[in-house]
Amino acid sequence: MIYVVATLTIRPETRAELIAAAKTVIGITRKEKGCILYDLHESTTDPSRFVFVEQWETMEDLMAHGGNEHMRPWRKVVKECATAPTKIEIITPEKVDVR
Numbered sequence: 001m002i003y004v005v006a007t008l009t010i011r012p013e014t015r016a017e018l019i020a021a022a023k024t025v026i027g028i029t030r031k032e033k034g035c036i037l038y039d040l041h042e043s044t045t046d047p048s049r050f051v052f053v054e055q056w057e058t059m060e061d062l063m064a065h066g067g068n069e070h071m072r073p074w075r076k077v078v079k080e081c082a083t084a085p086t087k088i089e090i091i092t093p094e095k096v097d098v099r
Contacts, residue, residue: 034061
């Protein structure tokens with residue numbers, strides 16, 4: 001089992017754009033092989049902070065997800081909206097890898 005916690009910090013004025021793009025990527029990703037959970041959460045204290053929580057069956061499924069074509073437009077929107085690099089934590093039974 002693989003868990004991913006990805007934290008995004010965006011410019012507040014881009015919030016609607018990010019949420020719209022997230023809805024699209026979430027809908028497609030949830031149908032991917034190995035995807036158990038793929039949810040976006042908004043901070044209750046910071047309107048510029050969003051957190052994706054993901055659960056994947058295997059590391060191979062997670063890596064395939066990252067290479068899927070539908071991730072390209074999502075990454076473009078994140079790049080345009082973000083004020084900092086996305087913090088990604090990949091959690092396995094063996095370790096926590098922060099990227």
